[in-house]
Amino acid sequence: MTAVATPPELDLDPFADDVLRDPLPAHAALRDAGALVRLPRYDTFAVARYADVRALLSDWQSFESAAGVGLTNFRRETPWRPPSLLLEADPPAHDAPRTVLAGILGPRALRRLRADWAADADRLVEDLLAGGSVEVDAVPTLAEAFPLRVFPDAVGLGREGREHLLPYGDHAFNAFGPTDNPRVLAGNERMAEHAGWVGQQCLRENLSPVGFGADVWAAADRGDLTHAQAPLVVRSLLTAGVDTTVHGIGALLHALAVTPGAWEALRARPELVRVAFDEAVRWESPVQAFFRTAVRDVPVGDGVVPAGEKVLVFFAAANRDPRHWADPDRFDLTRDPSGHVGFGMGIHQCVGQHVARLEAESLLTALLARVTRLKLTGAPVRHLNNTLRAWESLPVRLTA
Ligand code: 4MI
Numbered sequence: 001m002t003a004v005a006t007p008p009e010l011d012l013d014p015f016a017d018d019v020l021r022d023p024l025p026a027h028a029a030l031r032d033a034g035a036l037v038r039l040p041r042y043d044t045f046a047v048a049r050y051a052d053v054r055a056l057l058s059d060w061q062s063f064e065s066a067a068g069v070g071l072t073n074f075r076r077e078t079p080w081r082p083p084s085l086l087l088e089a090d091p092p093a094h095d096a097p098r099t100v101l102a103g104i105l106g107p108r109a110l111r112r113l114r115a116d117w118a119a120d121a122d123r124l125v126e127d128l129l130a131g132g133s134v135e136v137d138a139v140p141t142l143a144e145a146f147p148l149r150v151f152p153d154a155v156g157l158g159r160e161g162r163e164h165l166l167p168y169g170d171h172a173f174n175a176f177g178p179t180d181n182p183r184v185l186a187g188n189e190r191m192a193e194h195a196g197w198v199g200q201q202c203l204r205e206n207l208s209p210v211g212f213g214a215d216v217w218a219a220a221d222r223g224d225l226t227h228a229q230a231p232l233v234v235r236s237l238l239t240a241g242v243d244t245t246v247h248g249i250g251a252l253l254h255a256l257a258v259t260p261g262a263w264e265a266l267r268a269r270p271e272l273v274r275v276a277f278d279e280a281v282r283w284e285s286p287v288q289a290f291f292r293t294a295v296r297d298v299p300v301g302d303g304v305v306p307a308g309e310k311v312l313v314f315f316a317a318a319n320r321d322p323r324h325w326a327d328p329d330r331f332d333l334t335r336d337p338s339g340h341v342g343f344g345m346g347i348h349q350c351v352g353q354h355v356a357r358l359e360a361e362s363l364l365t366a367l368l369a370r371v372t373r374l375k376l377t378g379a380p381v382r383h384l385n386n387t388l389r390a391w392e393s394l395p396v397r398l399t400a
Contacts, residue, residue, distance in 0.1 A: 023316060031048045035301025036305065049323060063293065091347065099224070128142075150362075248284075290387070291313065
């Protein structure tokens with residue numbers, strides 16, 4: 001028998017305000033402490049190095065998702081909502097919902113949206129710049145406005161009540177953290193209202209006959225899912241599909257505004273917009289971390305995650321691990337960001353990533369065509385969330 005080392009302990013709270021405001025020092029400390037680290041504050045483990053994050057995410061047989069990918073262990077405590085059939089499930093239960101959504105959200109299926117989304121983005125940018133150069137907050141006017149303009153329509157939602165989408169998503173991502181955390185407690189107050197609306201929109205009679213939602217129900221009619229599963233699969237679209245793309249686009253706009261020469265470089269080579277978006281997802285990691293749960297004692301590094309224990313898997317730390325990336329803190333349009341774990345890795349890797357890329361590409365292409373310069377005009381303000389890395393406000397000048 002080889003000796004099993006006790007993992008190093010770090011006295012840090014990944015869900016505390018100061019860590020969320022600037023998580024990079026905590027991520028470096030986690031990476032430097034060891035392959036496997038213990039976080040006594042939450043009686044849990046963590047991995048933060050690229051190689052270990054990738055290996056752990058790839059090993060779904062050892063590290064399950066069905067006990068929840070937040071701090072709450074579904075085997076011991078009641079989840080705040082019925083578990084997701086995708087995110088919070090393992091094979092074989094995970095397979096049918098995953099296969100269905102992969103078809104509905106795949107590159108082939110998205111082709112019919114491309115021209116419409118490009119035209120929508122052109123109109124948004126045209127209206128914004130109608131009077132020439134402008135100073136705006138890029139969060140509401142671009143990062144939120146564009147996804148909210150195209151995604152709910154693509155799902156097939158009615159016009160009423162769409163204002164529930166962002167707060168619902170924000171709470172869902174907070175709820176992966178500790179349930180006694182101030183962000184979760186604040187969100188709880190209005191959650192019945194938001195979740196009630198979201199639940200209603202997942203029903204067949206409330207969805208347009210054309211769209212991702214109707215496609216899910218059609219899959220149930222074909223027998224690819226049960227009809228009881230369909231509303232929960234639609235719920236996944238509404239939970240995972242809004243805040244993530246908003247903050248991904250926010251990350252991209254921020255990166256381009258603060259990186260000298262980046263806007264000009266992209267205007268010269270607009271074919272790099274997809275690389276730029278993936279580099280922004282690597283650099284910022286809009287989804288910072290999720291947990292997995294060991295199904296038996298699993299060795300990681302020279303330690304062991306005991307059966308039934310949770311591990312916090314830091315996508316964001318892996319995406320800036322200098323053991324893997326050259327000059328990881330630099331937003332660099334000349335690097336190949338593929339292999340980043342900002343969309344996760346393995347069987348749960350983001351099934352909506354093609355939608356996210358198409359949204360970002362549509363908006364950015366429209367901006368590059370009309371905006372010669374993108375610059376911050378004031379200090380950007382963070383939006384704190386237990387799981388998301390997000391901007392509340394990005395004051396920018398768009399030069400026509
Ligand atoms: C990666 S973010 C995310 C994915 C899936 C769900 C929620 C958030 C869900 O509810 O299925």
